[in-house]
Amino acid sequence: MGYTVDDAKLLADRAKLRFSREQLEKATQELNDMIRYVDQLAHVDTEGVPPMSHPHSFANVWRDDEPKEGLSAEDALANAPDRHGQFFRVPRIIAGEEEG
């Protein structure tokens, strides 16, 4: 069961990518090709095999609660595409947009 152009559009929207219809058709086809390829994993027996999310297995890597000075406001804002005083500025937010 492959992706339709509409499915791919939903995926793109979620990733904040906007494609033209033409691009979307191409992306859909490439996505379906890739999915067909990776679908070979379905044949591998992974019964009882734990997932490996990381090459190392050590735990509890942390630091002490010691504050350290970070960047100056100028350094923090130096690459800002738009700023207002010491704030980053963005265009208006449309109410109801996704928020955590």
Place this chain on the structure above:
Amino acid sequence: MSENVLDLSVHELRRKLLQGQVTAADMVDAALKRIEALDGAIGAFITVDAEGARVAAEKVDRMVTEAVRSGDEKALPPLAGIPVALKDNICTRGLRTTASSRILESFVPPYSATVVEKLQSAGAIVVGKTNLDEFAMGSTTESSAFHTTRNPWDLERVPGGSSGGSAAAVAAGMASAAVGTDTGGSVRLPSAFCGTVGLKPTYARVSRYGVISYGSSLDCVGPIAGNVLDCAIMLGVMAGLDPRDATSSPEPVPDYVESARSGLDGLQGVRIGVPAEFFAPGIASGVRETVERTLHRLEEAGAELVDVSLPHVEYSVAVYYLVATAEASSNLARYDGVRYGLRAEGKDDVGSTIAASRTEGFGQEVQRRILLGSHALSAGNYAAYFDKAMRVRTLIRRDIEAALEKCDCFVSPTSSTTAFKIGEVRDPLAMYLQDIYTIVANLAGVPAISVPCGLHQGLPVGFQVFGPMFGEPTLFRVAAAVEQASAGEMRRPKLEVM
């Protein structure tokens, strides 16, 4: 062109520096001249920092004078005055860092990656930032948003990728050594195509702090050098625990140079695994012959060849593309044009602005991978794709552990072919399959090195050695033996301007 001091190795340059036969300024000048002469044709660099390099060289030369006067040569750090090139996905304070992407075209980091700080405090001089596939996603350096890097051995061919600029810079003598990143083979493949020595260290051996993430559980930072000893010197400087990278390893850093030197004394007692799956049909015949000839020579040098098997390796490309793209889709979410980077004009709300910025800022390959990654992570697909891939990843790792019980290291060609023509591979999936020999090391986390073992039709062939976790000493030893065994066939690339 007159003789280039950068034709000398890092260890030779150090001797000359201490003897007063060469200065850091000479080395930097040589690098900058070579860049000026050649890089128009090769395109290894995105940004060259001539001024910064000259200032740094003056400082090093004062240190040299002091060290020589006081007779304390050990006080001189190991890479004093050595011109190095950094892949442009490694952040450098005050020096533009782009990841070869439009979205970061004007980004100037207010901080340096830990590996940069380590190299600089070891006296290395950053001459510039090298080209890569956008966000390191590619195997040819063709997906750079800025330009395609050409292979110094044949300008019609790709240098490999994604660290193509770094490998090309070293191969063409525009830097003594370089740093690359390797998520699925991105240090080793260009090293094979450009005839350099490239190491993907054990995962977390080198800090990733300040290195632009692609696939966080796969990304490794590794050295690219003109020879095995230089590669070992570089790793010795780059490796170590970093309090800013929670995944970096506390394992002590051994003396890699000594390991590399020991390879010149033969390989008695070394068991080298030969995985059947890596010598199956599909390897270009010239590549196969060159690699097999090298294997035979290693046997003559005292190594014992052992047959091993990696039954799940056939799934590695599928596992890799799910894990890497999933992690990438999340890692690349920060590029939204809010705090830095490209912001699209003309949209009056923030949601559209973010989407337009990302669509304008990312190239096709990056967008393709973000989509695949988002697919793998969607709640409805997680079990069948991402989780499944992580379980097969466990099986691949177990294969490698099982193989390494029978041998000290195992080998393969780095690539099934030598460098191919620019534009030759167009199909994304065919391109992904270029990485079939290198990916397993990233999936398992183990180190692997690519070392040139000869030429086929005038192009370098890479020989790859894999070892156990933190097995870099073994890799350097075997790689040094490969280098020694192939010395008769290897040379530098002939560039008409050189």
Place this chain on the structure above:
Amino acid sequence: MPAGTEYEVVVGMEVHAELATRSKVFCSCPVSFGAPPNTQTCPVCLGMPGALPMLNRRAVEFTIRAALALNCQITPFSKFFRKNYFYPDLAKGFQITQFDAPIGHDGWLDVEVDGEVKRIRIRRVHLEEETAKLTHAGDDIITAGNSLLDFNRSGIGLIEIVTEPDIRSAEEARAYLKKLRATLVAVGVSDCKLEEGSMRCEANISVRPKGSDKYGNLVELKNIASFRAVYRAIQYEAARQSQVLESGGVVRRETRHWDDAKGETAFMRSKEQAAEYCYFPEPDLMPLEISEEWVEEIRRGMPELPDARAARYMRDYGLNKEDAQQIAESKELWWFFEQTAAKADGPEVAKWLVGEISAAANASGVELSQSRLRPEHIAELISMMESGKISGKIAKSVFEDVWATGKAPADIVRERGLSQISDEGELRAIVRRVIEANPGPVQDFGAGKERAISFLVGQVMKESRGRANPQETNRILREELARAME
């Protein structure tokens, strides 16, 4: 639904509290409120390329502490996940959180409503990170031309506490929130200031016919910024949903916004389509192994919880239950109480604290700990009352001066000449003057009208400007009246 159906509201609460660690949870930037914008940031909390998180151990410790205070089980193997979504206040495009491996799970908190104890089950307590602070340059989010971002808040440690849907009324919700805040403040993990946003609350509200065991469609309610708001918002929403059902409609699954000024909830967005957060294990952080030894060490070092403290005050100081609970739930109050009760009678101190002192703090808007009032002041006032130097009424007036000026009560009494007249000669002279001046009431008293004496006492008080010792006045007045009758 048939007319006359009785509905019950079902509420689950999600509370976020900012951790009172010194540095942020995944970077070393200082946690400090009120700093100029974007002065407490680094590449990590700005989500710059290549920056990596490094966990703050104390943030884990605080989360365990909070979980233990809420009677949770501690997960021995825990880890972090990425919750992926785009919003301009989210620096990395994902939030580091805990998804299905929360540090604490399956706990409970007992709350009291109308004298009855109700157990609210806690589903989970987990650690995550704050977002940046977004302010809208216009009047509100809808009309704003653009928005401004301050990343000082980005990356501050946050615990999220989620209940089971056990809450059945607005009163219970308010009681839960108060008790939760008291508990978190007591164990020192957060200052939980609702008004400043260091504690935030969301309520998942549904209604169903009373007696039904099925849940109705959930409405998520945001922007609840006070105890009063949680009460009003749930009242409002329960009524709204009941009305929808009563009129034969269907409650839509959606997120609504509480408008405190208007006193109503407004639609924000639909939840019909489940949000897609693409959770996956955070590859930049290593997992947590929380040993039993560590949990025990934290448990041993836990500050006293409000219920235990209230019980102790009832037992050791003889406080009544209401005073004990009220004092034990506020660190300001119990600290002051213990300091004062070391020098004065406990129940009397408690009476002052929940009475005059709390009233003065409310009226002036100055928190007790920020005020000029010191425990010694109250101890001194009580001791002057007990020794008969001043009356209770004078004490209240002196207290007002102490609150306003921070001067010692004895000094105020001296300066204002308020010390009580207990001197027999002086009192008797005043009493005689009052008897002489009021022949009518004196006659009434003589005629057996006992009530006339309170009028005469009042006259003595007036004459002495309130300073006459009431007991002595009474005694002397009776003596003098008896003599006048002879």
